[in-house]
Amino acid sequence: MIGSNPFRPASEMRVTRLMLVTLRDDPAEADIPSHRLLLRAGYTRRISAGVYAYLPLLWRVLTKINGIVRQEMDRIGALETLLPQLQPADLWERSGRWQGYTAGEGIMFHLVDRQDRSMGLGPTHEEVVTALAADLLRSYRQLPVCLYQIQTKFRDEIRPRFGLMRAREFIMKDAYSFHADGASLAATYREMDQAYRRIFQRCGLRAVAVEADSGAIGGSASQEFMVTAEVGEDLILSSADGRYAANQERAVSLESEAIPLEPSRPLGPFSTPAQGSIEALCQGHGLEPSQIVKVLLLLARFAGLPPQPVLVCLRGDQQLNEVKLRNALTSRLAGSGHPLIDLQPLTADQVAAQELAPLPFGFLGPQLSDGVLAAARDWAPRFERLADSSLECLGAFVCGSNQDGSHQLVAGWDAQTPLPELVDLRAAQPGDRCQHDPEQRLVASRGIEVGHIFQLGSKYSEALEARFTTEDGVDEPLVMGCYGIGVSRLAQAAVEQHHDAQGICWPLAIAPFELIVVIANAQDGVQLALAEQLYAALAAAGIEVLLDDRAERAGVKFKDADLIGIPWRVVVGRGAATGMVEVVERAGGVKHELAADALLPWLEPRIEAGRRGLLPDEEPV
RNA sequence: CGGGGCGUGGCGCAGCUUGGUAGCGCGGGUGCUUUGGGAGCACUAGGUCGCAGGUUCGAAUCCUGUCGCCCCGACCA
Numbered sequence: 001m002i003g004s005n006p007f008r009p010a011s012e013m014r015v016t017r018l019m020l021v022t023l024r025d026d027p028a029e030a031d032i033p034s035h036r037l038l039l040r041a042g043y044t045r046r047i048s049a050g051v052y053a054y055l056p057l058l059w060r061v062l063t064k065i066n067g068i069v070r071q072e073m074d075r076i077g078a079l080e081t082l083l084p085q086l087q088p089a090d091l092w093e094r095s096g097r098w099q100g101y102t103a104g105e106g107i108m109f110h111l112v113d114r115q116d117r118s119m120g121l122g123p124t125h126e127e128v129v130t131a132l133a134a135d136l137l138r139s140y141r142q143l144p145v146c147l148y149q150i151q152t153k154f155r156d157e158i159r160p161r162f163g164l165m166r167a168r169e170f171i172m173k174d175a176y177s178f179h180a181d182g183a184s185l186a187a188t189y190r191e192m193d194q195a196y197r198r199i200f201q202r203c204g205l206r207a208v209a210v211e212a213d214s215g216a217i218g219g220s221a222s223q224e225f226m227v228t229a230e231v232g233e234d235l236i237l238s239s240a241d242g243r244y245a246a247n248q249e250r251a252v253s254l255e256s257e258a259i260p261l262e263p264s265r266p267l268g269p270f271s272t273p274a275q276g277s278i279e280a281l282c283q284g285h286g287l288e289p290s291q292i293v294k295v296l297l298l299l300a301r302f303a304g305l306p307p308q309p310v311l312v313c314l315r316g317d318q319q320l321n322e323v324k325l326r327n328a329l330t331s332r333l334a335g336s337g338h339p340l341i342d343l344q345p346l347t348a349d350q351v352a353a354q355e356l357a358p359l360p361f362g363f364l365g366p367q368l369s370d371g372v373l374a375a376a377r378d379w380a381p382r383f384e385r386l387a388d389s390s391l392e393c394l395g396a397f398v399c400g401s402n403q404d405g406s407h408q409l410v411a412g413w414d415a416q417t418p419l420p421e422l423v424d425l426r427a428a429q430p431g432d433r434c435q436h437d438p439e440q441r442l443v444a445s446r447g448i449e450v451g452h453i454f455q456l457g458s459k460y461s462e463a464l465e466a467r468f469t470t471e472d473g474v475d476e477p478l479v480m481g482c483y484g485i486g487v488s489r490l491a492q493a494a495v496e497q498h499h500d501a502q503g504i505c506w507p508l509a510i511a512p513f514e515l516i517v518v519i520a521n522a523q524d525g526v527q528l529a530l531a532e533q534l535y536a537a538l539a540a541a542g543i544e545v546l547l548d549d550r551a552e553r554a555g556v557k558f559k560d561a562d563l564i565g566i567p568w569r570v571v572v573g574r575g576a577a578t579g580m581v582e583v584v585e586r587a588g589g590v591k592h593e594l595a596a597d598a599l600l601p602w603l604e605p606r607i608e609a610g611r612r613g614l615l616p617d618e619e620p621v
Numbered sequence: 622c623g624g625g626g627c628g629u630g631g632c633g634c635a636g637c638u639u640g641g642u643a644g645c646g647c648g649g650g651u652g653c654u655u656u657g658g659g660a661g662c663a664c665u666a667g668g669u670c671g672c673a674g675g676u677u678c679g680a681a682u683c684c685u686g687u688c689g690c691c692c693c694g695a696c697c698a
Contacts, residue, residue: 559658
């Protein structure tokens with residue numbers, strides 16, 4: 001018996017029984033290839049914005065991906081479970097995430113039941129699983145342990161798009177591990193990393209692991225797995241030597257050297273009428289952007305705290321990385337129960353609404369006094385001040401003088417111009433030199449995030465009082481990790497990576513069927529008989545085979561076979577009279593004429609190889 | 622939430638500017654012919670033109686409101 005995936009669906013099916021509806025025209029609702037093809041080939045239908053039905057063909061794909069995921073999770077000792085989607089608000093209040101996930105731009109669907117209890121539909125399961133752990137895990141003897149589930153998740157995306165790629169209801173594998181210490185967590189994290197690599201390889205996907213921001217979920221180490229594709233929503237920055245790859249949100253690099261100001265330039269203010277941008281300032285005064293310190297004002301909103309004005313200093317040639325800024329603000333100010341809800345550039349209208357004097361936007365300098373906030377109606381009356389690390393070594397520089405139409409040249413950071421707290425706030429850009437090797441430059445590529453693994457630490461176990469007794473008899477919070485794979489997104493990412501002008505070219509390991517037998521002319525009794533015989537023999541050999549027994553013309557069946565993307569096609573046609581069939585590999589389209597008797601032995605090793613996906617030969621499935 | 626766009630038969634679209642019998646292609650059904658790359662001919666079914674008001678003798682078309690969806694941005698395990 002060939003095949004290794006014990007969760008494979010039924011191994012035979014006739015197209016006449018498959019409720020297959022393919023579309024000749026591109027649907028108007030889709031505009032990336034994978035979304036168009038999944039709709040055209042009859043894999044999915046939209047039910048409402050960001051909500052999709054998984055039709056039988058797609059469900060087979062998802063079932064096969066799930067099978068691979070299960071095998072690899074089980075292999076590293078994770079336990080499959082199924083947790084509630086309907087979750088009580090109080091659990092989320094205890095972790096401090098209810099506000100952040102429901103208020104403002106929160107992504108959690110929430111509702112009130114007839115007893116007036118607040119509930120949420122789970123976008124993730126840290127709270128539930130940690131509450132269970134608190135209940136069940138008491139001793140270090142029970143650790144480590146790892147639970148996983150394959151579940152429908154709900155996220156009220158502001159703008160769902162690209163079909164299954166960013167849906168409001170989607171399938172995810174999520175896993176949570178519990179440990180007595182960081183070393184055990186790190187070990188499981190490494191095992192997960194390896195398991196994820198195997199999962200994507202077995203699915204036939206080219207994926208890269210990148211350093212990532214841990215975002216709203218919290219925690220320290222975090223790594224994303226990206227399926228490389230043109231239409232990916234994430235920007236990856238990596239070095240050609242393969243030693244560094246990171247999401248742009250997280251990426252670090254060496255800033256270029258600042259160009260020193262000519263020493264002859266006089267210190268002090270100078271007139272810069274209407275030169276409120278870096279570009280205008282440079283043009284008007286022969287300056288370089290790296291000689292300027294720009295000041296950005298933002299307004300951060302934390303749950304339960306007054307809005308907090310933020311003053312950020314950046315070198316003029318650098319861009320702010322808002323994710324880094326959010327993280328910096330969160331770690332300084334958020335505290336438990338006051339998550340950062342919103343961060344936006346501060347506007348003149350907002351200043352006016354606070355009944356404050358107008359601020360000279362475009363001419364701001366780091367010396368801007370907290371006094372300008374003193375009369376604010378409900379804002380915190382002082383700026384949270386941060387500066388990007390690249391400013392530390394800057395000598396003399398130009399900055400705003402906090403008066404309209406005027407900048408100033410200062411000799412450097414000093415008592416009049418104190419250097420704010422230094423943090424890495426700048427966005428790394430393609431072309432930047434790498435930190436690990438200044439000879440290497442960052443290059444950009446795009447990816448679809450299909451997996452994300454985190455070392456969470458004790459953030460949730462502390463909030464939810466999930467404690468265990470150590471070997472020394474001391475109570476400590478559990479150390480946690482969490483690990484996600486977007487299963488439905490992965491299916492679409494596979495199409496994005498594997499298609500051509502004719503349709504989908506599924507990697508065999510996740511194809512809905514491994515082989516399709518096409519009867520060229522279903523009215524021809526000889527063809528029909530031979531096709532039926534092959535169909536039965538292939539299915540009996542454990543190959544997942546689809547029989548196109550429709551009374552359509554051959555051309556229609558070929559088009560559909562290409563569109564739905566079954567990896568192997570066996571055509572029973574004119575040659576049937578002499579016992580010959582044609583075998584075509586979908587990817588590449590190479591055709592072989594074979595005697596029907598020789599088909600099975602010819603195919604078996606090829607299909608067996610396909611089931612390994614991209615897994616290296618030396619590794620057992 | 623800001624900007625742009627679209628709602629007309631199952632799908633893709635025209636008609637709207639300039640109000641007057643609701644159309645085309647694909648798809649569905651029936652029959653005949655055809656039969657290895659989305660066949661041909663004939664017949665046929667299928668639409669309160671997103672919804673609600675308004676203007677008008679008369680509204681798919683003009684006006685107001687509303688709902689839904691798509692795209693860009695912001696947002697995002």
